[in-house]
Amino acid sequence: MIRTSALTKRFGPILAVDGVDLDVREGDIYGFLGANGSGKTTTVRMLLGLVLPTSGEVSLLGRPMPSSAHEVLPQVGALVEGPAAYPQLSGRRNLAVFDAAGAGQGSGRRSRRRRIEEALDRVGLGGIDGRPVRAYSLGMRQRLGLAAAIMRSPRLLVLDEPTNGLDPQGIGEIRTLLRELHATGTTVLLLSHQLAEVEQLCSRVGVLDRGRLVLQQELDEICGPTGRIHVRTPDADGARALLDGQVEAATSTGLLVRHPDAGELNAMLVGRGIRVEELTLERRTLEDAVLAATGTGSDRVARP
Amino acid sequence: MIAVELGKLLRSRRTWVTIGLVDALPTLVAVLLAVTDLGPRPGTGPAFLSAVLHDGTLFPLAAMAMVLPLFLPVAVAMAAGEAIAGEAQTGTLRYLLVRPVGRTRLLAAKLVSVMAFVLLTVLVVAATALLTGTLLLGHENTGRTISVSGTTLTTGELAVRTGLALLYAMLSMLGVAAIGLFLSTVVRTPLAAALGTLAVLVASTLLLPLDAAHALRPYLLTRYWLAFVDLFRDPILWTNVVHGVLQQCGYVVAFLAAAWANFATKDVTD
Numbered sequence: 396m397i398r399t400s401a402l403t404k405r406f407g408p409i410l411a412v413d414g415v416d417l418d419v420r421e422g423d424i425y426g427f428l429g430a431n432g433s434g435k436t437t438t439v440r441m442l443l444g445l446v447l448p449t450s451g452e453v454s455l456l457g458r459p460m461p462s463s464a465h466e467v468l469p470q471v472g473a474l475v476e477g478p479a480a481y482p483q484l485s486g487r488r489n490l491a492v493f494d495a496a497g498a499g500q501g502s503g504r505r506s507r508r509r510r511i512e513e514a515l516d517r518v519g520l521g522g523i524d525g526r527p528v529r530a531y532s533l534g535m536r537q538r539l540g541l542a543a544a545i546m547r548s549p550r551l552l553v554l555d556e557p558t559n560g561l562d563p564q565g566i567g568e569i570r571t572l573l574r575e576l577h578a579t580g581t582t583v584l585l586l587s588h589q590l591a592e593v594e595q596l597c598s599r600v601g602v603l604d605r606g607r608l609v610l611q612q613e614l615d616e617i618c619g620p621t622g623r624i625h626v627r628t629p630d631a632d633g634a635r636a637l638l639d640g641q642v643e644a645a646t647s648t649g650l651l652v653r654h655p656d657a658g659e660l661n662a663m664l665v666g667r668g669i670r671v672e673e674l675t676l677e678r679r680t681l682e683d684a685v686l687a688a689t690g691t692g693s694d695r696v697a698r699p
Numbered sequence: 700m701i702a703v704e705l706g707k708l709l710r711s712r713r714t715w716v717t718i719g720l721v722d723a724l725p726t727l728v729a730v731l732l733a734v735t736d737l738g739p740r741p742g743t744g745p746a747f748l749s750a751v752l753h754d755g756t757l758f759p760l761a762a763m764a765m766v767l768p769l770f771l772p773v774a775v776a777m778a779a780g781e782a783i784a785g786e787a788q789t790g791t792l793r794y795l796l797v798r799p800v801g802r803t804r805l806l807a808a809k810l811v812s813v814m815a816f817v818l819l820t821v822l823v824v825a826a827t828a829l830l831t832g833t834l835l836l837g838h839e840n841t842g843r844t845i846s847v848s849g850t851t852l853t854t855g856e857l858a859v860r861t862g863l864a865l866l867y868a869m870l871s872m873l874g875v876a877a878i879g880l881f882l883s884t885v886v887r888t889p890l891a892a893a894l895g896t897l898a899v900l901v902a903s904t905l906l907l908p909l910d911a912a913h914a915l916r917p918y919l920l921t922r923y924w925l926a927f928v929d930l931f932r933d934p935i936l937w938t939n940v941v942h943g944v945l946q947q948c949g950y951v952v953a954f955l956a957a958a959w960a961n962f963a964t965k966d967v968t969d
Contacts, residue, residue: 406966437968440793440966440967440968443796443797444796444797444799445793445796445797445966445967445968446966446967446968447964447966464799464801465799465801468797468798468799469798469799471797473794473797475793475794475797476790476793477790478790479789479790479791479793479794480789480791481707481789481791482789483711483712492703492706492707493794493795493798495702495703495706496700496703496795496798496800497700497795497798497799497800499799543794
């Protein structure tokens with residue numbers, strides 16, 4: 396769906412994006428992570444042809460960008476760095492204006508009204524009146540931006556912080572909406588700096604750090620077991636004596652044991668009369684993986 | 700995209716307020732002339748103004764001569780300055796481009812929209828002026844009009860020449876629009892683009908009467924703007940009109956090319 400090779404963007408002396416090889420496959424919900432200023436938005440702008448790369452290539456839906464923008468972009472819905480609308484027009488009128496501005500797959504005058512109402516319903520603005528967008532709250536603007544992105548049933552959705560400005564319920568609604576769209580075959584590229592959001596939604600993750608793609612992996616692989624097992628037991632001392640050498644750390648409720656098989660470990664402990672309250676495989680968290688892969692955020696400017 | 704832009708133009712309250720304001724000046728002049736009956740002496744004051752006291756049907760031309768040097772270019776500079784920088788400022792530019800609307804196409808649609816605005820303004824000004832002129836100043840129902848040279852023109856001749864004059868005024872405004880559009884692709888705010896365009900106008904107006912700037916004179920933007928008055932001489936004095944057309948075409952081509960070259964390769968980061 397999206398493939399870049401050695402994508403690089405330089406703004407004067409600043410290297411904003413540095414040799415990024417992004418690979419988003421059809422059917423992914425791809426979480427694109429990175430601190431503020433790490434180059435996520437610049438990368439996305441290059442994907443969409445808004446910013447021209449200094450070097451490197453972008454292929455979107457199998458076609459080169461920006462030269463094939465006219466064939467490709469009608470099948471892409473995007474929310475780039477916050478929603479935007481004509482403030483003096485109503486939400487419906489805005490959707491109609493943007494729809495009429497372009498052509499291509501999924502658009503068309505006849506179905507416009509229906510598509511507008513469907514999109515508004517899906518993002519929870521179905522009952523909105525004719526007030527101008529100027530009078531919308533941040534959350535309403537965000538929903539309107541999403542409606543604009545989905546109203547042509549795109550094959551690919553590129554969403555930059557789609558839940559910005561929404562309350563927890565709103566965030567839940569949007570998550571459900573994205574899952575529904577994904578279930579009907581939409582590939583999603585989700586930019587975020589909220590790890591929890593990505594962990595809940597995404598199947599694949601890429602992490603950008605100061606312009607470089609430092610991690611790109613399936614979420615399952617990232618959050619795989621560490622090979623350690625947390626044993627919760629009131630008989631910690633007994634267990635420690637028994638598992639000498641395999642215990643790597645003690646916690647307030649039990650022990651962290653390096654062991655290849657939880658079932659075997661359990662049987663052994665119980666066989667020796669040690670009470671086991673809980674056995675859990677320790678898993679890496681996304682946060683650990685991201686922190687291990689990145690340095691400090693680029694909005695932190697320390698003295699040299 | 701052109702239809703969308705025209706729709707936005709016609710629905711915008713600002714369009715009509717601006718036209719109303721531009722239109723207010725000649726209307727005020729018509730009222731003042733009618734009330735006081737004090738016209739400028741022939742050969743002084745704005746073109747045609749001394750003639751309209753006798754013939755109100757000439758008032759549309761007098762009105763054009765009034766709004767063309769300043770009011771209309773200010774309105775055009777605002778509209779053209781808004782074109783790209785305004786979209787960039789509201790953030791709608793990036794959404795138009797990913798819709799996708801081709802960059803050249805967007806630029807063309809904006810230019811058409813600005814010129815439609817000029818046409819609309821000119822037509823409204825001319826129509827109101829005709830109305831106020833005939834109602835307030837009356838007209839001599841002779842079917843003949845005195846030309847600037849003192850000979851008479853038939854109504855048919857007058858109509859053709861008025862049409863030419865309007866085309867000429869439109870071309871003059873196209874020059875302003877091209878500069879505004881170019882600046883609109885360069886700067887980040889519509890205000891800066893509009894003021895930059897006005898700066899060019901003001902500079903041109905200031906340099907024109909300056910003897911030291913004599914060598915620059917043929918290239919100054921506003922040099923030939925009022926040459927449309929020559930269309931009402933008998934016979935028509937073409938020299939300045941032709942110079943004006945060539946010069947404005949030069950401005951239009953140069954600045955539109957610059958606008959296109961700049962915008963087509965620009966990184967849209969706002």
